[in-house]
Amino acid sequence: xxxxxxxxxxxxxxxxxxxxxxxxxxxxxxxxxxxxxxxxxxxxxxxxxxxxxxxxxxxxxxxxxxxxxxxxxxxxxxxxxxxxxxxxxxxxxxxxxxxxxxxxxxxxxxxxxxxxxxxxxxxxxxxxxxxxxxxxxxxxxxxxx
Amino acid sequence: xxxxxxxxxxxxxxxxxxxxxxxxxxxxxxxxxxxxxxxxxxxxxxxxxxxxxxxxxxxxxxxxxxxxxxxxxxxxxxxxxxxxxxxxxxxxxxxxxxxxxxxxxxxxxxxxxxxxxxxxxxxxxxxxxxxxxxxxxxxxxxxxxxxxxxxxxxxxxxxxxxxxxxxxxx
Numbered sequence: 376x377x378x379x380x381x382x383x384x385x386x387x388x389x390x391x392x393x394x395x396x397x398x399x400x401x402x403x404x405x406x407x408x409x410x411x412x413x414x415x416x417x418x419x420x421x422x423x424x425x426x427x428x429x430x431x432x433x434x435x436x437x438x439x440x441x442x443x444x445x446x447x448x449x450x451x452x453x454x455x456x457x458x459x460x461x462x463x464x465x466x467x468x469x470x471x472x473x474x475x476x477x478x479x480x481x482x483x484x485x486x487x488x489x490x491x492x493x494x495x496x497x498x499x500x501x502x503x504x505x506x507x508x509x510x511x512x513x514x515x516x517x518x519x520x
Numbered sequence: 521x522x523x524x525x526x527x528x529x530x531x532x533x534x535x536x537x538x539x540x541x542x543x544x545x546x547x548x549x550x551x552x553x554x555x556x557x558x559x560x561x562x563x564x565x566x567x568x569x570x571x572x573x574x575x576x577x578x579x580x581x582x583x584x585x586x587x588x589x590x591x592x593x594x595x596x597x598x599x600x601x602x603x604x605x606x607x608x609x610x611x612x613x614x615x616x617x618x619x620x621x622x623x624x625x626x627x628x629x630x631x632x633x634x635x636x637x638x639x640x641x642x643x644x645x646x647x648x649x650x651x652x653x654x655x656x657x658x659x660x661x662x663x664x665x666x667x668x669x670x671x672x673x674x675x676x677x678x679x680x681x682x683x684x685x686x687x688x689x690x
Contacts, residue, residue, distance in 0.1 A: 377656070381660070384668075385593070392543070410616045410672065411665070411668060498554075500543070
């Protein structure tokens with residue numbers, strides 16, 4: 376199911392700035408293209424992730440939506456080499472875990488694990504900035520290390 | 521005014537952080553609010569926010585006697601139109617607009633409604649979860665495409681004129 380709310384493409388410009396400053400990320404594009412602009416897709420350099428992966432480059436998808444003052448988002452990393460994927464989601468999928476949850480699926484596991492999460496800032500770029508730091512500095516290393 | 525937070529952030533990083541955050545100010549916010557969110561001093565936030573006002577990225581509104589900043593939506597839309605004209609040829613823009621129109625026409629036909637709001641309202645009569653989810657997804661996509669339509673049309677309307685202006689600068 377897609378995220379609730381509507382897209383404000385202006386906001387993607389700020390989010391794109393944050394993605395482009397992340398050392399693991401090489402390119403950032405709009406999905407399905409820069410005309411429709413439904414979401415952002417970043418390409419992650421396989422040799423810059425720890426533990427390293429390859430040969431294919433992982434991806435990081437970012438989608439943001441708004442309903443009034445409420446915001447909904449998905450920041451999701453996926454490694455096509457192993458099937459490992461994880462990300463921070465603010466959607467209506469797991470109300471028992473609160474507004475935001477972190478979910479992951481490790482290689483060769485059939486189940487997706489979900490846990491409660493939260494961010495102190497409310498501004499989208501700061502949420503993304505913190506989420507990227509968490510993903511690349513801690514989460515991926517802990518889950519695959 | 522507070523001191524800058526300690527840490528290894530450089531002045532450049534602080535500025536970029538405020539600049540990126542500023543592009544998400546959909547509702548008017550004070551410099552102090554932005555400073556708090558981005559973990560910089562109010563003075564630093566104000567400096568970068570005022571620069572963005574000068575660059576026509578943000579505009580200032582006075583609310584409750586306070587100076588607040590928000591995205592200059594008119595300028596953002598003009599920039600968006602210029603980017604579409606510069607990055608895509610007329611055929612690509614036309615093809616995308618035709619595709620959007622076709623999708624919307626198909627949804628109107630399939631569901632017998634004229635707007636995404638009417639499609640959402642039709643969910644109230646359904647029991648099947650899959651169909652409810654499907655209609656929600658389509659209504660959401662319909663709203664997004666309907667937002668993109670006027671921007672695309674504007675880009676196409678003055679495409680030749682814009683291309684001529686663009687050629688003058690190289």
